[in-house]
Amino acid sequence: MESNYAxxxxxxxxxxxxxxxxxxxQRTGAKKDAGGKVFTLDAFxxxxxxxxxxxxxxxxxxxxxxxxxxxxxxxxxIPExxxxxxxxxxxxFPDVMPYVGAFTSHTEQILIAYEDKIKKNRTGIVSTLNGDPDHGSDGGDYSFMVRPLPKIALCYIVYEADEDFPASVTCLYSSNANHFLPNDALADVGEYTSKRILELLRVRATIN
Structure with missing residues (x-):
């Protein structure tokens, strides 16, 4: 029987x-075959x-x-x-409040326990996820940019734990990311990019 997702x-x-x-x-940043019916791109x-x-x-x-x-x-x-x-x-982004709580826990908080592994492996993470080592943020102890879909980029900003504060992770989106997906799917892109990072680190995500 076909699943609901399928x-x-x-x-x-x-x-x-x-x-x-x-x-x-053009809309998706893909390449099409000679017949114009099959499209290839990098995703996650x-x-x-x-x-x-x-x-x-x-x-x-x-x-x-x-x-x-x-x-x-x-x-x-869209062709932008x-x-x-x-x-x-x-x-x-407009009208995203119903998804903010889940986004925070499923995209940002699941990475906190692994920030040391992420730091050691971020070059490989950036390379695999089509990112740019020179396009992060000035904030945090370190940051990195990845691109889970050709027209949607994410910037992860990481603060390492110290004697005063615990570690934290913030995930930001490219400025017009909401032009390419509806809000619920945009939140899921963050979640599944973080899960892909954990997969690359070969650890299991734990969501409270």
């Missing part, structure tokens, strides 16, 4: 291909393929949340360039 991915793909935008490659640090047959990451079909997020990105992205700065807190 059904959503299928419905999104069917909606996309019923009226396939001629400029979908993996090779992604969008076709009428579904969403694939490293040739594995995506019938879960990542499939939903990527299909929504294809449906919602990504504007990275000024970085924006998730709560600074």
């Amino acid at each position: 059904g959503i991915v299928r419905n999104n793909i069917e909606a996309l291909y019923r009226r396939l935008p001629a400029d979908l490659a 640090g993996k090779s992604c393929r969008i076709s009428a047959g579904g969403i694939f990451l490293d040739d594995e079909p995506q019938t879960d949340v990542l499939g939903i997020l990527i299909s929504l990105y294809a449906l919602n992205a 360039e990504m504007v990275i700065e000024p970085w924006k807190a998730f709560k600074a």
Whole structure:
């Protein structure tokens, strides 16, 4: 039996291909094949393929949340360039308050216990997640930029623990990230990017 997630991915793909935008490659930052019906891009640090047959990451079909997020990105992205700065807190986007609590716990707080591992491995994290080592923030003890989708970038700002304060992690979005996804999916991009970071560190996320 098809799962609810798989059904959503299928419905999104069917909606996309019923009226396939001629400029979908430009909208998503993807490359299209010679026939103009298959699109490839980097997503969450993996090779992604969008076709009428579904969403694939490293040739594995995506019938879960990542499939939903990527299909929504294809449906919602507009022909506009990504504007990275000024970085924006998730709560600074319009109408996101219902999602702020979950975003904080699922995107930022799950990384705090691993900030030392993140610091040691951030070069590899940035490389895998298509980031830019020179495009972080001046804040924190260190920061780094990753790009889970071609037109959505995230900046993680990390404060290390000291004798006065515990460690903390803040995740900011590229300035116009909300032009490419609805708010709930935008929050999920943060969550699943953080989970991907933990996957790269080979640790299990714990959400209270």
